[in-house]
Amino acid sequence: MYGVVLWSxxxxxxxxxxxxxxxxxxxxxGSQDCQNVTFDAGDLVEFDVTLNSKxxxxxxxxxxxxxxxxxxxxKLLGQGTSNTACQPSAEIxxxxxxQPAYTxxxxxxxx
Numbered sequence: 412m413y414g415v416v417l418w419s420x421x422x423x424x425x426x427x428x429x430x431x432x433x434x435x436x437x438x439x440x441g442s443q444d445c446q447n448v449t450f451d452a453g454d455l456v457e458f459d460v461t462l463n464s465k466x467x468x469x470x471x472x473x474x475x476x477x478x479x480x481x482x483x484x485x486k487l488l489g490q491g492t493s494n495t496a497c498q499p500s501a502e503i504x505x506x507x508x509x510q511p512a513y514t515x516x517x518x519x520x521x522x
Contacts, residue, residue, distance in 0.1 A: 412437070412460045413475070417484050419450040426450045428458065428469055429483070437469040448472060453481035 414428035414437060424441030437460050439450075450456065450472070458472040480486075 413455065413457050414469075415480060415483050416450045416452050416454045416456060417487070418452060421449050426469075426472070428456060428472075429487070430460070430467070435467045437467040439469040439472055442470070448474065450474065451478065451481075452484050453478050455479040
């Protein structure tokens with residue numbers, strides 16, 4: 412699976428990944444196998460994922476591209492810088508209701 416690093420602790424070799432399937436976050440708890448790997452927020456990583464008691468655990472992480480999106484954690488919190496202004500996504504157009512096809516007044520002339 413691919414993901415982007417949201418948070419990492421270099422000294423403990425721990426990290427949290429936002430997964431490509433937009434499901435639950437994946438947690439990497441460090442291991443002896445990854446002593447020379449360091450993660451920074453925004454790095455694109457590839458990893459194996461397993462589910463342990465409702466917790467997604469990442470293993471064998473590999474950095475695919477460094478600093479792919481360093482602002483991603485802030486963007487997810489709604490604090491990121493954006494070049495697009497907040498604009499309504501649609502224009503609301505009022506409409507006139509139509510007169511119903513059948514009314515008792517119209518029925519009077521048919522008898």
